[in-house]
Amino acid sequence: MDTPKSQKLEIIIPAYRMHSQSFFNALDGITEEMALERNNGQTNHVVWMAGNFVNCRYWMANLLGMDEKDPNDEFFTEAKALDEKLDYPTLEMLFQNFKDISPKVYKKLLEATDEQLLKAFSFGMNVPFVEENVLNIIGMCIGREDYLLGQIGLMRKLLGLKGMSYEINNKIDY
Template sequence: MKIKPTSSRMFSLLVLYDMQTLFFERALEKISDEDAHKRLDTKANHIAWLAGSLVQQRYEVANLLGYTEKQQAESLFKDGKGIQDNVQYPPLSQFLQDWNKISPILQELLSKVTDEKLDEKFEMMQGMVMSHYELITFVIYREANCIGQIALWRRLLGYDALRYDDM
């Protein structure tokens, strides 16, 4: 990690954030856009949706911390929108482009977040109040979960396993 966080509570979360920034890119390596939409006769979220929802999540956290831009496919994911049948999601290259744009911006925002901001509570959705720290912690957990799902899809679709070398 190149950036020293303002809050010591953010150090380990930023280490995971950096790892997941790399793992997301590797998880999508060489996957065709056709395969990214396959659900193999299940109701599982396909790779395209998983990728877009992760990009959306990073933009939404950045928005909570003052950044105002949105991902290109925001309309497909905003307001917690789940996977939609019979929708052609954007190519993985578009999600990677937005991921590579937001990742350093959000890393910087997360590194500058103060303990006061981390402790600040907000209403996530009606009746659900949480602190910014709780949200950021959950987001980091969810990123690992979704990248793991993409890694499983890689194997189910006949691609090589996710690479963990040269970290």
């Protein structure tokens, strides 16, 4: 395992890497057609879930000082609600965005300093027990990714697929 410069990320790094593995596993076998299905018209579709996951990665990139722009930001910024009138990107496009941004963010996470992580950053939630800084927003992004993986996992079952695998692909090193 790579060692982060900041000990504050010793929990985040393994979670980030496991989420990278899980992203591929959760979407395995989901076709483009399936990815746009909504259970009884009530759920978000998998493309929306995957797009929000990728958007979290771009958000983390920006928090860590990278000048990276999510090419699909208009659909997913700030967890924008699903809009059935929009033509969302394909799952394949989202995979490509994920593969592009994820290793870059991983590298930046390893390089992040305590000073950078503790920098004040307002995210407007005004939660009295959460200090608004870069580290806590990254933690919230990891939590959001957990949530989205859970949604995709449930949708797998609703789409008639088996549950998500926890198989590890050693070629994914981020």
